[in-house]
Amino acid sequence: MTIEFLSDLSVQYALISGIAISLFCSTVGLFLVLRKFALFGDALAHTAFGGVAFGLFIGVYPLWAAYVVSILGALGLTKLRQSFDISSDAAVAILLTSGIAVGILLFSISDDTPFHDAHDMEEFLFGSILEIEPENVITIIVLCAIILIILRIIYKKLLYSTFSEEQAKVSGIPVEKINYLLIAMAGVAAVTSMQLVGVLLVSALFVIPNVSAMLYGRSFKQTISLSTSFSLFSVVMGIIIAYPFGIEPSGCIVLLAIAILIGSLIIKSSGIVKTIGVSPKSV
């Protein structure tokens, strides 16, 4: 296998976008996983699917509609969850099914829109990173920079409210505002990563590298570095492996992330790495 294909612009765009997406998905995802909100990324992506359909229906660029619908849906549900004490897993189920229901309904009544064909639908469901437009690459880089800067600014407050909401409140941290900000960032991350792996596999980018990293990381900083490295490796190698064989990068990326997780579990169970991270039984 030669690496000539790396000079192909579409591969370069895919790699740049993939790297940016893997950076912010693994970082935002770690906070979601630690808050027992691992499937929230999945729910957000499904809401985004409803947003895509809404965009098609009203004739707006589907991805922009997905951002708006996904973020508003997530923030609205967070508010409802806090006001009526709805559990996290129920909230995820509500968001996920509502998104799909709206999507199905609107797709079925917007037959004659310009984007509406089976190929477009497939792009949203399974991702289409190798077909990404240059302007979308720039958008992804900008969003990545914004999210990472926000995370850097609120890092300590976000970490504290993730560790113990009550103690963070007592320290005067505006926990609810921090929660909304995290949810909004997760919404942006989910819609953006939809282009890489599609609606159906978004939560894999949020969850799998973080679970692998938690097996090794003793400190939070170590865990976040490992998670980012695992995520980067899966995305870059996934694209590089998929392209020459003409297979879907999304499947390749997620399977590589799972391979890293299985490898980590085996290494950890065999006792080669003894003193750090959580035990495989806790995963």
Place this chain on the structure above:
Amino acid sequence: MIVDIEKLSVDYSGIKALDEISFGIAEGDFLGIIGPNGAGKSTLFRCMLGLHTKYNGTIEFFGKNIRDSKKYLSQIGFVPQRPVFDKNFPATIREIVSMSQNSNDPKKVDEALQKVWMHELADRRIGDLSVGQQQRVFIAKALANSPKILVLDEPVTGVDVYNQDLFFQILGELNTKEKISIIWSSHDLDAVERLANKVACLNKTLFFHGVSEDFFSDEEMLKKYSETSMQMHMHHH
């Protein structure tokens, strides 16, 4: 007075949890709040820490009503009864102590850990520690912001005797050497008698607040306390 509570009342769906409690805390006080289960100790703390806002009466910290501003919280360190957190949370003791810091001062984190004798374990994961050690880390976390007041809600529940003694010794030192005022709720009358210079005895109403010796030398008061505790115990079972 650094804390002034006036006619504090709380009810949950018509059931009184606190009934017109009034007392003050002076600078340097080591106040032991005692009372049976369900006496309202945690409710009192929740109100004082701004976690429960549906109350009648007023609570003032440093002369200011806590309803007007939450700035007072930066001068308070809180150690909960049993901190609820994920045992697998990937953070070291040092990270836990520094994440509550308003400023970014690693030296202060080290000092805080030394004060609770946990500096040697600073790079261990928080989940790897015993409950007693974790509680000492939470004191260090509170100390990293140089608080004027420490609030501890039955902090040694589930802690072994050795770590309890260590914990109490640290509290005593913080009160006498660091001049930190301490508000501490406990079931352990012996420990309260040994450590606290003031006592507030609570059972929905406040039936004693004053100097520790006065409470523990008053046979009538102690009898009343044990009767109330027994009644509450029978009621709970």
